[in-house]
Amino acid sequence: NAGVTQTPKFQVLKTGQSMTLQCAQDMNHNSMYWYRQDPGMGLRLIYYSASEGTTDKGEVPNGYNVSRLNKREFSLRLESAAPSQTSVYFCASSEQGLAGVCEQYFGPGTRLTVT
Amino acid sequence: AQTVTQSQPEMSVQEAETVTLSCTYDTSESNYYLFWYKQPPSRQMILVIRQEAYKQQNATENRFSVNFQKAAKSFSLKISDSQLGDTAMYFCAFSLGGPNSGGSNYKLTFGKGTLLTVNP
Numbered sequence: 001n002a003g004v005t006q007t008p009k010f011q012v013l014k015t016g017q018s019m020t021l022q023c024a025q026d027m028n029h030n031s032m033y034w035y036r037q038d039p040g041m042g043l044r045l046i047y048y049s050a051s052e053g054t055t056d057k058g059e060v061p062n063g064y065n066v067s068r069l070n071k072r073e074f075s076l077r078l079e080s081a082a083p084s085q086t087s088v089y090f091c092a093s094s095e096q097g098l099a100g101v102c103e104q105y106f107g108p109g110t111r112l113t114v115t
Numbered sequence: 116a117q118t119v120t121q122s123q124p125e126m127s128v129q130e131a132e133t134v135t136l137s138c139t140y141d142t143s144e145s146n147y148y149l150f151w152y153k154q155p156p157s158r159q160m161i162l163v164i165r166q167e168a169y170k171q172q173n174a175t176e177n178r179f180s181v182n183f184q185k186a187a188k189s190f191s192l193k194i195s196d197s198q199l200g201d202t203a204m205y206f207c208a209f210s211l212g213g214p215n216s217g218g219s220n221y222k223l224t225f226g227k228g229t230l231l232t233v234n235p
Contacts, residue, residue, distance in 0.1 A: 106160035
C-alpha cells in the first residue's frame with residue numbers, strides 16, 4: 001500500500017497563476033483533509049471532506065477550492081496564487097477505528113513557492 | 116474552539132538522556148483525543164503516540180510515554196534514551212471524539228511545534 005500520495009512534490013508559481021494539488025489514498029478512508037504548514041505556525045486546516053460528496057471549510061479556506069473526486073481522491077485548487085500562499089501543503093486521510101480513535105495519515109507534502 | 120499550546124519552540128538533549136516536551140490545551144468538551152506527531156527533516160508527519168481522554172492510564176510506546184493531566188489540560192511527551200534519529204519537530208495535536216461519538220471527521224488542531232535536537 002502506498003498510503004497517502006501527493007503530486008507534485010515541489011512547485012513554483014508566479015502570482016496570479018492557478019494550479020491543482022492532487023492527493024490520493026489507498027486505505028479506503030472516508031475522511032480526507034488539506035493542511036498548510038508555515039514556519040512557526042504548525043499545521044492549519046484548509047478544507048476537509050468527511051465523506052465522499054461532502055466538503056467543508058477549515059481554519060484558513062480563503063483563496064482555495066477543493067474537490068472530492070471520489071473516495072480515493074481529494075484535490076486542492078489555487079485559482080489565482082498569491083505570495084501569501086507560499087507554504088508546504090499536506091494531505092491527510094482518516095477512518096474511525098476501534099474504540100473511536102481516529103488517526104490521520106499524512107502524505108509527504110508539497111512545497112509551493114509563489115513569486 | 117479548541118487551542119493547543121507548545122511553550123518550548125526549541126529544545127536540545129544529549130544522546131541517551133531523557134527529555135520532556137510540554138503541551139497544554141483548552142477545550143470545554145469531555146471526549147477527545149490527544150496526539151504527538153513527529154516531523155523529521157524528511158518532512159513526513161509520523162504519529163508517535165495517542166491518548167484517549169477517557170482513559171486515566173498514560174499511553175506508552177517503547178521509549179515514548181505521555182503524562183496526561185486531564186484536570187490541568189496538560190499532555191507532555193517524555194522521550195527516554197534519546198537517539199540521534201529522534202531529532203525532529205514535534206507537534207502536539209487535539210481532536211474531538213470518543214467511543215460511540217459517531218462520525219469520522221475528527222479534525223486535528225495542532226500546536227506550533229517544538230524543535231528537538233539530539234546531540235551526540
